[in-house]
Amino acid sequence: MHHSFFQASTSGRKAPWLLLLLCVGLLWQTAAAQEIKSPNANLTLTFALQADGVPTYRLTYKGREVIKPSKLGLELKNAPALTSGFAVAGTKQATFNETWQPVWGEVKTIRNHYNELAVTLTQAATQRTLLVRFRVFDDGLGLRYEFPRQPKLDYFTIKEERTQFALAGDHKAFWLPGDYDTQEYSTVTSNLSEIRGKMKAATTPNASQTPFSATGVQTPLMLKSKDGLYINIHEAALIDYSAMHLELDDQSFVLTSHLTPDAVGDKGLIQTPANSPWRTVIVSDKAGDILESKLVLNLNEPTKFKDVSWIKPVKYVGVWWEMITGKSTWSYTNQENIKLDSIDYSKVKPNGTHGANNAHVKEYIDFAAKHGFDAVLVEGWNTGWEDWFGKHKDYVFDFVTPYPDFDVVELNRYAASKNVRIIMHHETSGSVRNYERHLDSAFQFMNKYGYNAVKTGYVGDIVPLGHHHYDQWVNNHYQYVLEKAAEHKIMVNGHEAVRPTGLARTFPNLIGNEAARGTEYEAFGGNNADHTTILPFTRLIGGPMDYTPGIFQTKVSAYNPQNTSFVHSTLARQLALYVTMYSPLQMAADLPETYNQHLDAFQFIKDVAVDWDDTKVLEAEPGDYITYARKAKGKTSWFVGSTCDEQGRTSKINLSFLDPSKKYVATVYADAKNAHYEKNPQAYAIRKMNVTSKSKLSQYCAPGGGYAISIMEAGAAR
Amino acid sequence: MHHSFFQASTSGRKAPWLLLLLCVGLLWQTAAAQEIKSPNANLTLTFALQADGVPTYRLTYKGREVIKPSKLGLELKNAPALTSGFAVAGTKQATFNETWQPVWGEVKTIRNHYNELAVTLTQAATQRTLLVRFRVFDDGLGLRYEFPRQPKLDYFTIKEERTQFALAGDHKAFWLPGDYDTQEYSTVTSNLSEIRGKMKAATTPNASQTPFSATGVQTPLMLKSKDGLYINIHEAALIDYSAMHLELDDQSFVLTSHLTPDAVGDKGLIQTPANSPWRTVIVSDKAGDILESKLVLNLNEPTKFKDVSWIKPVKYVGVWWEMITGKSTWSYTNQENIKLDSIDYSKVKPNGTHGANNAHVKEYIDFAAKHGFDAVLVEGWNTGWEDWFGKHKDYVFDFVTPYPDFDVVELNRYAASKNVRIIMHHETSGSVRNYERHLDSAFQFMNKYGYNAVKTGYVGDIVPLGHHHYDQWVNNHYQYVLEKAAEHKIMVNGHEAVRPTGLARTFPNLIGNEAARGTEYEAFGGNNADHTTILPFTRLIGGPMDYTPGIFQTKVSAYNPQNTSFVHSTLARQLALYVTMYSPLQMAADLPETYNQHLDAFQFIKDVAVDWDDTKVLEAEPGDYITYARKAKGKTSWFVGSTCDEQGRTSKINLSFLDPSKKYVATVYADAKNAHYEKNPQAYAIRKMNVTSKSKLSQYCAPGGGYAISIMEAGAAR
Numbered sequence A, B: 001m002h003h004s005f006f007q008a009s010t011s012g013r014k015a016p017w018l019l020l021l022l023c024v025g026l027l028w029q030t031a032a033a034q035e036i037k038s039p040n041a042n043l044t045l046t047f048a049l050q051a052d053g054v055p056t057y058r059l060t061y062k063g064r065e066v067i068k069p070s071k072l073g074l075e076l077k078n079a080p081a082l083t084s085g086f087a088v089a090g091t092k093q094a095t096f097n098e099t100w101q102p103v104w105g106e107v108k109t110i111r112n113h114y115n116e117l118a119v120t121l122t123q124a125a126t127q128r129t130l131l132v133r134f135r136v137f138d139d140g141l142g143l144r145y146e147f148p149r150q151p152k153l154d155y156f157t158i159k160e161e162r163t164q165f166a167l168a169g170d171h172k173a174f175w176l177p178g179d180y181d182t183q184e185y186s187t188v189t190s191n192l193s194e195i196r197g198k199m200k201a202a203t204t205p206n207a208s209q210t211p212f213s214a215t216g217v218q219t220p221l222m223l224k225s226k227d228g229l230y231i232n233i234h235e236a237a238l239i240d241y242s243a244m245h246l247e248l249d250d251q252s253f254v255l256t257s258h259l260t261p262d263a264v265g266d267k268g269l270i271q272t273p274a275n276s277p278w279r280t281v282i283v284s285d286k287a288g289d290i291l292e293s294k295l296v297l298n299l300n301e302p303t304k305f306k307d308v309s310w311i312k313p314v315k316y317v318g319v320w321w322e323m324i325t326g327k328s329t330w331s332y333t334n335q336e337n338i339k340l341d342s343i344d345y346s347k348v349k350p351n352g353t354h355g356a357n358n359a360h361v362k363e364y365i366d367f368a369a370k371h372g373f374d375a376v377l378v379e380g381w382n383t384g385w386e387d388w389f390g391k392h393k394d395y396v397f398d399f400v401t402p403y404p405d406f407d408v409v410e411l412n413r414y415a416a417s418k419n420v421r422i423i424m425h426h427e428t429s430g431s432v433r434n435y436e437r438h439l440d441s442a443f444q445f446m447n448k449y450g451y452n453a454v455k456t457g458y459v460g461d462i463v464p465l466g467h468h469h470y471d472q473w474v475n476n477h478y479q480y481v482l483e484k485a486a487e488h489k490i491m492v493n494g495h496e497a498v499r500p501t502g503l504a505r506t507f508p509n510l511i512g513n514e515a516a517r518g519t520e521y522e523a524f525g526g527n528n529a530d531h532t533t534i535l536p537f538t539r540l541i542g543g544p545m546d547y548t549p550g551i552f553q554t555k556v557s558a559y560n561p562q563n564t565s566f567v568h569s570t571l572a573r574q575l576a577l578y579v580t581m582y583s584p585l586q587m588a589a590d591l592p593e594t595y596n597q598h599l600d601a602f603q604f605i606k607d608v609a610v611d612w613d614d615t616k617v618l619e620a621e622p623g624d625y626i627t628y629a630r631k632a633k634g635k636t637s638w639f640v641g642s643t644c645d646e647q648g649r650t651s652k653i654n655l656s657f658l659d660p661s662k663k664y665v666a667t668v669y670a671d672a673k674n675a676h677y678e679k680n681p682q683a684y685a686i687r688k689m690n691v692t693s694k695s696k697l698s699q700y701c702a703p704g705g706g707y708a709i710s711i712m713e714a715g716a717a718r
Helices: A192-202 A287-292 A321-325 A358-371 A408-417 A432-449 A472-487 A519-523 A531-537 A571-580 A599-607 B192-202 B287-292 B321-325 B358-370 B408-417 B432-449 B472-487 B519-523 B531-537 B571-580 B599-607
Strands: A034-037 A043-049 A055-061 A064-071 A074-076 A086-100 A110-123 A128-137 A140-147 A155-161 A164-166 A172-175 A188-191 A221-224 A230-236 A244-249 A254-259 A269-271 A278-284 A314-319 A375-378 A421-427 A453-457 A491-494 A510-513 A585-587 A612-621 A625-632 A638-644 A649-654 A664-671 A684-691 A696-701 A706-713 B034-037 B043-049 B055-061 B064-071 B074-076 B086-100 B110-123 B128-137 B140-147 B155-161 B164-166 B172-175 B188-191 B221-224 B230-236 B244-249 B254-259 B269-271 B278-284 B314-319 B375-378 B421-427 B453-457 B491-494 B510-513 B585-587 B612-621 B625-632 B638-644 B649-654 B664-671 B684-691 B696-701 B706-713
Touching: A034 A086, A034 A110, A034 A128, A043 A086, A043 A110, A043 A128, A043 A140, A055 A128, A055 A278, A064 A278, A086 A128, A155 A254, A172 A192, A188 A192, A230 A287, A278 A287, A287 A531, A287 A612, A314 A321, A314 A358, A314 A421, A321 A519, A358 A375, A358 A408, A408 A421, A408 A432, A421 A432, A432 A472, A432 B432, A472 A491, A531 A571, A531 A612, A531 A625, A531 A638, A571 A599, A571 A625, A571 A638, A571 A664, A571 A706, A599 A664, A599 A684, A599 A706, A612 A638, A612 A649, A625 A649, A638 A649, A638 A696, A664 A696, A696 A706, B034 B086, B034 B110, B034 B128, B043 B086, B043 B110, B043 B128, B043 B140, B055 B128, B055 B278, B064 B278, B086 B128, B155 B254, B172 B192, B188 B192, B230 B287, B278 B287, B287 B531, B287 B612, B314 B321, B314 B358, B314 B421, B321 B519, B358 B375, B358 B408, B408 B421, B408 B432, B421 B432, B432 B472, B472 B491, B531 B571, B531 B612, B531 B625, B531 B638, B571 B599, B571 B625, B571 B638, B571 B664, B571 B706, B599 B664, B599 B684, B599 B706, B612 B638, B612 B649, B625 B649, B638 B649, B638 B696, B664 B696, B696 B706
Parallel strands: A314 A375, A314 A585, A375 A421, A421 A453, A453 A491, A491 A510, B314 B375, B314 B585, B375 B421, B421 B453, B453 B491, B491 B510
Antiparallel strands: A034 A043, A043 A055, A055 A064, A064 A164, A074 A155, A086 A110, A110 A128, A128 A140, A140 A278, A155 A269, A164 A254, A172 A188, A172 A221, A221 A230, A230 A278, A244 A254, A612 A625, A625 A638, A638 A706, A649 A696, A664 A684, A664 A706, B034 B043, B043 B055, B055 B064, B064 B164, B074 B155, B086 B110, B110 B128, B128 B140, B140 B278, B155 B269, B164 B254, B172 B188, B172 B221, B221 B230, B230 B278, B244 B254, B612 B625, B625 B638, B638 B706, B649 B696, B664 B684, B664 B706
16 A cells, blocks of 8 residues: 655645545545655655644655554543644754764764654644654654643643554564563564464463553564564653553554553653653664664663763672572571561571572672672572562562671672672562662662662562552652662662663663563573564663573573473573673673583683674574674674574674774684584583684574674784 | 340350340340440440351440440451451450650640450451450540461451441531541531431532542541430551541441542551551540540550650741732742743742742741740742642652742741741642652751751642542551651641541650641631531541631731631630640741731730640530630649630639639630621630639630630739
């Protein structure tokens, strides 16, 4: 289906009513059309008003329809909708072109280049003004609503945002069930028309979950059209607004925004002037372009932090996987039903399985120091874990009281003496008021004892009940924590929080998020073997993920005989993830005792960088494979990582990204020929070879496997 | 109707099943009855199990039925109810008799004397235990639920508490519409059977209101039986629980507890061990006994504060009534829709009506110092008042930023130099998270600049929406503020917060609450002329009220020609309220310019005490009149106050409370003969006379009037 568009001179104050156009199968009555193109002219954005004053937009890529004419607007609570009856009061076009340097990132320098169209709409009947701003980049589109300060629109409540993304067909989709409280679902790969039939099975149990529809899905949503267009829909700069889901009309393949409601069903309390987050459409005919897109970051504001010297990428180990597998416990006792204000832990019988004890933490510190890690995460250090979970308990943790066997002074002293930091852990159990009440003292405690990073957690339903992990009120909580942390020069890694939307550009102390099924699920039944071939196309579009790779002992039963789960990955692929799952915060998640048995493979984790000057996608197809090459920050070395699905494949790459004037030594950590993520995951082979920019490589990846390569300049120190 | 009760020996571990008894008109099948009496034996409490294991209680006073057999229990969410199927596992009786001294109060020493019955109930089918504790005082009954720590009842959610108060007839009731968010209704006086018909008219508009039923009423509920029993139903020690309302069955006259729900309709999240608040029934055949009851205080825990030297009763004036009447404004500008983080008040045009400006506040400080007041309340001192109200705004105030014309350093210096304190004002607009976020810095600010008391306000709906002013989560907020304030040695006067339940015994820094229609309503259309003859029987049963009396200029139009409201009281009665409306925090609410025109009457406000060694109710009938005599703390002087309804009357009292060995000079501030609250409110007469303990007084009270008397030892300084 193809549509014609009028281009009218509508930059004046009044929009002339043009003739009606009846398109085949779709009534798209353009009253005032405006068009802008991407800097490279591949993308064309057309804005038009329908005859009834409904604003619409359309996006094409090399003449192919990405977003068919789609409506814009919002419904308000107890007020007329901002969806129709508009006239164009004025339009404004602009071009922007700059480069900027992220505090940390996949590349040293990011280009922010777009053409912009701002359309001012007036609704005569209500004397209200709404502005829609479009930015068209070479890699996609951002659009947002702007609500200027005005007498007739000062405060309002959003009933629903009605932004459509009308797709051109029954695309293949990589989707998660839409949910107000969790993204920890396995990605389902299916055509859009199949979502309804697969929704129930896809909605697996979670500690807190609120699915909302048989065809509702989450963002970032990755799509592939039958004719090979790769399309990603997400949002950028989610601040003081509810997170957006997408509701699919599986007859027309129109996606419509669906915001997360608060406890009374409202979807946003807005005071003008205000902007919505950006709604983003990244598009290309090459899958790797989606991965290389910086559109979401570019649509966030530059940071206002004056000093960013305290923000540093972190490679860490931690007292964590042993609790996840069930080998040890977060809790100090087996007592249930405890009250923080009355329990005396010195009088309670210890369970003997508490992981975060002094001697054991020192072992981790020793291991971290020996192998050059920056930090040790310690979970379960503080009182309250006996009944932290699933009780809707308000005063669940105080964030400053260690268990009797965790000496906060001594352990931080010991760590510091070995040039290692302990990473703080603040599990909130979703009790956000309780966390806010203790936030100042908790951060002061961190400053006092030498912590500079915190992993936060929001397991379980939000307390107070009725709120959701992704509603405006709770999003504002995460934002509050982030800003308070910055005041204390603390880096934040937020788990179970809202999915990232590029906010780390503005708040670069947000060095990590979970917001998807991480490695922990390998101990809870396992992730799909193709999971890591999808996440970079979905979850990671918004920002880095603390995926916690590096599990060498793929049989969980080795740590806990009762746990029959296994890691759906070969060992070699676990190495690749340090490259394919971009994060400035990378964990070596397995236990020191296991790494000590595989020090040859472990060498890659020690070597791999966590901050980069450059990144190339060498191969990519969502759900099938991804191969990245990245150049270490400030160094000549490169690292390559490749992950494939359960089929296995042979990856063919060339090393033309290398400096032609240099010689390198490559160390390849690869699946052995008989490796298999389920049957033979630990079979790997390591080989070294001399390479240059002219080298080509054909490398086998086992089913559920992958490979990692470190490429060091010949003669250079590691 | 009369019932027989079995008294069985049920102090053992197992309750024998006794024969069934069919009472006339009521099936009250006692399985295990226990009885205790008040120390003076006037009251009898009987506990019994119905045949179906439903726990019940009954209360008589001098053989007359106060509470007919009434069911006890709670319904839980997603768990079997705690309402039936119980057996008595054991009972325990005890006697308690002590006296204690309040930090401030109506009397110097309070006697806490009761007989107690604790009944342990087991529900075999669920292996759960519930304890009901009864305390019978000479002035009434307290009962509460106790939830011991136990494997089968660790965490639970209350669906509804089902505590019945089965009344013996169609009593006269002094009631307010039941509401989750406000008590600021005019009291309706009617028979219970008339409540349904009067509910709609009684539910007058309020900034935040959530009525819940056509027969739901609030506590404290004052009742009078046809045969002259005075009964008051309320609760004591409301901590970590939802406030209780009463749902009336107007066929049977059974009241049943109705708790305030949270945003998802839950009525309480409980972790064992825990107790409910006490449910209280005060009873007497003499109205004055209700007023003199200390039962609610006695059912609260003694304070744990080690140092209470910083808690002092306060007599104050304030920049307040002028804003209430519309003569001046809280806001500094007339701009609307402001954002605290972007507005620059130095660049905004002032409105010229801002009350809390330096020069004007100094006038109040001067007036306070000249007349011996302790403090000056200043509202509208801080930024944000331009759109503080009704917007559901989250970040509405920061509590630390003064308007440009309020010099916090200079004004506190100036006040201190005159031995006066400024009282801080924290209006929250119901945005409780915002207040908690700023609480530490706000209290530090107060400590820094010399404030030692704060008036808090919760006007409008609670933010986040869905919560109510009286639900558990919000009650816990008030409690948090109170405890944080104590850490900073700050006294709290909470407006629009939950009604008090005697918590000031435990937290004596809670020196005031509003929680009813205060004097401000005299500028919003007026209070009923009998309002102050009722409040001591209702609202004040829970604790002191910051009623803010002392309005001499009863025509509001004198301050704001557009406001036609008038004070429904004579001037003389305004003086009486300092005695009849007990509070350790008393305001002289009118403007200095008005007091300067009536310095003779104003003398009473200057003289009257705010803390007392003794209190006597000389006459009382709810809705008609109240006359109190109170002896000033540590002094020989007494003060008498009398308030009557719109009928007027002649009060006859004798002064036998005076020390027979002393001679006194009484100054009587009374209505003139032609005084009338509407037609001639300012007509008063002052006379002096010598009195002794043998003196009798017959004193006319005009319609809506009253009188005040200061009685000073002859020859003693004032």
